[in-house]
Amino acid sequence: MALPLRDRAGNVLLDVRRVAESELPAVAAALVVAGHAGAVLMMLDARRGQWELPGGMREPGETARETAARELAEETGLRGVVLTFAAVAEFDLVDPARRELLAVYRAELATAPRLALSEEGLGFRWWSPREPAGPDMSPLDAEIAARVWT
Structure with missing residues (x-):
């Protein structure tokens, strides 16, 4: 899809750009696009009631990579990925x-x-970024997953 892209709450995804990790600006949070067999892992967020990518806010002193690893472990149980x-x-x-x-x-x-x-999270599902995002899925996270995975 073309950016910018707006969700039902009014949040807007402005850009997804590739940069070297060494050139990563200060970020507030990190997301993980975890995939297997052509599908991406989405979790049903308990607070927002929609399917989203695992991830969350950076804690003081954490790098973006540490945030991604911690959030993935906390939300899915996956460690050492x-x-x-x-x-x-x-x-x-x-x-x-x-x-x-x-x-x-x-x-x-x-x-x-496992x-x-x-x-x-209330559940997990595997979603193919080649399929349209359903109405119960974050269109912003789906767009990020499609751009990163495919």
Whole structure:
């Protein structure tokens, strides 16, 4: 899809660009596009009630890579996964109003993993980025996944 792309809450995905990880600007959060057999792992976010990529806010002192690894482990139970830096995503968010950059990492999983739910997630599903995103999926996360995975 063409950017910018808006979700139902009014958040806007402005750009997804590839940069070297060494040139990554300060980011507020990190997302992980974890894939297996042509499909990407999405989790059902308990708070927003939509399918999203695993990820979350950076904690003080963490690098973007450490944030991605921690969030993936907390939200899915996956630990020790090899993460490859993929892109930086730029958002215009509404609540509260702010411009935010997120680091996006990619993880290629050799086998379908055993996943563990946390209080943040209600379930998991595998979604092919070649398929349209459903109405219950974050269109912003789906666009990021499609740009990083395919």
